[in-house]
Amino acid sequence: MSLATGTGAALAVPAQRVRPADPDALWRWAALSPALLLMLGLGLLPVLNLVALGFFDVHWAEGQSELRFVGTAHYAALAKDPLFGSAILNTVVFAIGAVAGQMGLGFALALLCSKATRGRTFWRAVFILPVLLPGIVIGAMWKLMMNPDFGAIAQLLDLFGLPPVDWLGNARLALFSVVLVDIWHWTPFCFLLFLAGLEALPRDVYEAAKVDGASTWQELRYVTLPLMWPTIAVTFVFRLVLAFKVFDEVYLLTGGGPGTATEVVSFTIYLRFFTQDRAGYGAAMSVAVIFLIFLMLAAAAATRRRVQPA
Amino acid sequence: MDRTTQGSTALGRRTLLGGAAALTGAAMLPRRAGAQARTAPITIVINQSPWLDSFRRSIELYERETGARVELDVNPFAGSLEKQRNSVRASRGTTDLLIMNSTWFAEMYFGGFVEPIHAMDPGFRLDPEVYTLGDSIYFDADAKTLTPRGKLMSLPIAPIVPLTYYRGDLYRENGIEGAPLTFQQLEANAKRLHRPPRMVGIVQRGARGPASVSYDFYSYLYGFGGSVFRNQAANDYTVTLNAPEGRAALEYYLRLARECGHPRTAALEQAEVIQNYVTGRAAHMITVVAAWSQVEDRERSAVADRTEFAPPPSLPGLPTAPPLGHWLAGVSRNVPDERKRAAVQFLNWFQTPAAQIAYARGGGLPIHAAAYRDAMADERRYRWMKPLGVALEKSVNIFQFPEAAEVVAVLELGLNRAVAGEITAVAALNEMATQIHAVMAARGYRTALLEPLR
Known part of the structure; x- marks a missing residue:
């Protein structure tokens, strides 16, 4: 990313000296992933559920729900x-x-x-x-x-x-x-x-x-x-x-x-x-x-x- | 083995000591503790209604008499429905006894959420003098109708119907004789007593709500010989709302509002209707009988002991036709058996004449005909009882299918728009009829439309 700064000094840096990847990146993502998954789950799942439910009619009989697909x-x-x-x-x-x-x-x-x-x-x-x-x-x-x-x-x-x-x-x-x-x-x-x-x-x-x-x-x-x-x-x-x-x-x-x-x-x-x-x-x-x-x-x-x- | 023996010995000592303590304690407790141990505690989900306090007093009496334990889970009207839905749709219910309103009990029956009473207690005997309120306590699951041929599903808790409240003192002062039993009498009397802005002839409930203006209008609609559907009991859901009778009823309703009603009728909810009446600003109101305790409360009402009661008016030759806005108690299907039995035990106690008379004395509305024959019905304080007895005999169960809330929503909007003057009575009736027909057709009911009114 430093190559994109546009400064002459940065442009002069030879490409082979750029570190190919941050060795800590994997660990950081791994550490963050439970929280990210939780956030995604809490934020996205209800919306996805809502979207899916929008294509159904819901009825109740014998104490059980019955879903009928109605398309759009x-x-x-x-x-x-x-x-x-x-x-x-x-x-x-x-x-x-x-x-x-x-x-x-x-x-x-x-x-x-x-x-x-x-x-x-x-x-x-x-x-x-x-x-x-x-x-x-x-x-x-x-x-x-x-x-x-x-x-x-x-x-x-x-x-x-x-x-x-x-x-x-x-x-x-x-x-x-x-x-x-x-x-x-x-x-x-x-x-x-x-x-x-x-x-x-x-x-x-x-x-x-x-x-x-x-x-x-x-x-x-x-x-x-x-x-x-x-x-x-x-x-x-x-x-x-x-x-x-x-x-x-x-x-x-x-x-x-x-x-x-x-x-x-x-x-x-x-x-x-x-x-x-x-x-x-x-x-x-x-x-x-x-x-x-x-x-x-x-x-x-x-x-x-x-x-x-x- | 030793460990078991040692354990048994130790347990035996503890049991012995514990048993001795329990026996001593039991000897010291009042007799009801025994009953308490036999009967599982139950939870009743109930709404915050004018009759709640009297029901609470009945619960307290039941607990004193039987030692059983009952918890009341009190909610607002809409919140009570939500709580019941959440409980009955869960794998295991949190509330045992459901207090269901006339607008949603069918949803509970049709959805299979209420346990038939005889499935829990085959020996349960419904007292023949208990009002069956349009047979709404029965359900035939095969025919999908409310009929005594079906199973006993619930017991009435509050037989709510509207009554005409009118200012007896003003009637006497103005030389008006007799109760307003016909629409013609009501209109003439309301106009005669209409002295705005100090006093309006009648205060009506015109606001849009979960069941507001529509509930107010049913007395007029059915009193004029109209109806929403042709014959629900025969599964004929032809929409008859926009028949000439419906038109006459709505035009009359609007005329009352315009010529001798409250200037804000379109915005008035039940609480405001009662408020106007108890502050002495209205000569008549047709509202639920449960409001009698507010009207007769000397500390809060300016018209206590000045009010008389009558069944809602009708056309000459037609009976009064008050709509049921009643409450039924049904046992939830998804609760443990011992709690179901405890709930039925309460219902069995509640239907007895003694419990019903005590309920009425506590301000409640009895569900047993014996209470209406009791000497208390002749007391001035309980002068609403006889008109209520007459009204209950002729009461109408307006909706007998689970999608009633959708139809009510159509009625609420259309009637409110008509009362607010947004559209004419004819336009409102035609529009509502078309929408109701669409709702019923979409749900697969046998339905049809009348020719639109012109």
């Missing part, structure tokens, strides 16, 4: 599934809305916190609080707050003489409300990553910008954002994947309704797999979603490669 019938049925189409659309809308909100807010809060000279630890603790709460608590809390009959938000609106709003029961508002709750829940995650990134930025670049007379906006536009780009990209991918998997908030707040207004893919898989006990079809649906997530990650990686050099 489950995948063909996905296209006609009234819930799956709505779920994909809603999940995309949800993921884009929630991640955009979380990243914008998280970045703004991180900028403010990084510039705070006093009480930085306190603000940091306050801002990360929502991400520490379990999903079930968040669901219960927001469901109560958004209740138009006796919720805190309705009471607050009442103080200003405004009528209560049916946040979760109105088909036009329900998805927006769930996005709001998700933004509240996960903004601290973005905030933490952005704050860590901001605090690691080199100070001398800012000092140089100041010497050059850069305004605050110019400093943000031409110094902070370019330097923060890798952190932003990683945060975006993390959050996008997590947002695509949203389940608990939808399950607790709306149950996918009203109608299909808040149906998301994880919830649809749960219904098909567990509530309706359609293991084969649920597996096919899961594989389709895994494929979509891979596509999304590939697109994100390609975008990152294209944008990063600029």
Whole structure:
């Protein structure tokens, strides 16, 4: 490998003097292999099992399971599934809305916190609080707050003489409300990553910008954002994947309704797999979603490669 | 040989000492310890329902009376099903007695997961006054139907059906006489008492869930003379949901919601329906009888002792048709024999009139007709018992096949969309009928579709 460094010195090294192989390599692989096999087993086997199950129908009789091969019938049925189409659309809308909100807010809060000279630890603790709460608590809390009959938000609106709003029961508002709750829940995650990134930025670049007379906006536009780009990209991918998997908030707040207004893919898989006990079809649906997530990650990686050099 | 002898001698001494200690201990223990030693402990997997506390009290009474040991494994509704599936599908089950809901007991019967009671105890005699609830306690594995010709598979634990809860005090104040026994009476009375935003005429359960809006709607559908399938007992799964009766029922249901119902009907779950009623914000609700204890709880309800009960309404000339949302107890097939016998022993005790009256006194819903004839049914506190007795006689077992959850999911979505105003009643019924037909056809049932409604 040293030959490929491109340095003249390295190129001058005669080929016959290069060690053909690292004598410790075998031992290192042998030592690593149990862990690698375990990791591969734990990571790959369930996915392979899921892929295989997607080609079968599972029935139970006399206490025993019966597997019937159905080929690609489950995948063909996905296209006609009234819930799956709505779920994909809603999940995309949800993921884009929630991640955009979380990243914008998280970045703004991180900028403010990084510039705070006093009480930085306190603000940091306050801002990360929502991400520490379990999903079930968040669901219960927001469901109560958004209740138009006796919720805190309705009471607050009442103080200003405004009528209560049916946040979760109105088909036009329900998805927006769930996005709001998700933004509240996960903004601290973005905030933490952005704050860590901001605090690691080199100070001398800012000092140089100041010497050059850069305004605050110019400093943000031409110094902070370019330097923060890798952190932003990683945060975006993390959050996008997590947002695509949203389940608990939808399950607790709306149950996918009203109608299909808040149906998301994880919830649809749960219904098909567990509530309706359609293991084969649920597996096919899961594989389709895994494929979509891979596509999304590939697109994100390609975008990152294209944008990063600029 | 010596070692054996020495060992035997040593063991003999220990046995002697241990036996003496055990005898002394046994003499000091209450008599129930003897029974405890004879009966294996059992685990009951059960859901967190309004009637759970009363069932727990019955268990405690059973333990006191017999010395047996029972452990309750309490779960949420969906979690209870998952736990049961995991247990019965394992090589050896972790739960002995399965408390199965009306939406999944067929899955357990058809899957071969429940042991017929007479296979464990040939001498078991079902009390003839125990409600058989649409014969859902029997299963004929050959004919794949629920019929007394089949085997006894389970015993009812909670005969849940909906009742009409109505504000007797408001009826009196407004000069309304009699219970709302017909749909016409219910609508007229609900409209008369509808004073939004302070009070709605009726609060309905329109949200989409595992079995939410569909369960609320069945009373209307069957009360109008409609049905989901033509005749399940005869294996005729022709989808009749979109017959004119179904249309009349759904249009009535939507009209109630729109004209005298809660403004958020499409988002209301059972808990919110009850909450609205007990806080005095609704004049009527048709909900499970198990909610009576919440309604009558003076510390938590603003309408305690102001509520009257009636069987769900129907069209004149048709009987009330409350859907069964009941719970059955069946013994898991994959548990040891001694635990199976212990589970049957509990069921045998539970069906006795004495246990049933105690169960009712503890807030439970008795499964034995004797409890409904008992003097307690005349007490004001238990005034729900007589309407319940009437309702149980006419109760309808909506689904009798294992894929019911798929059909329920179709109904939940279609009905919720109709209640939310996304689609019309006719579109919803036609759409649901087509999807249900597809589900049944894919599973090989004898099914057909009616002409779509226009």
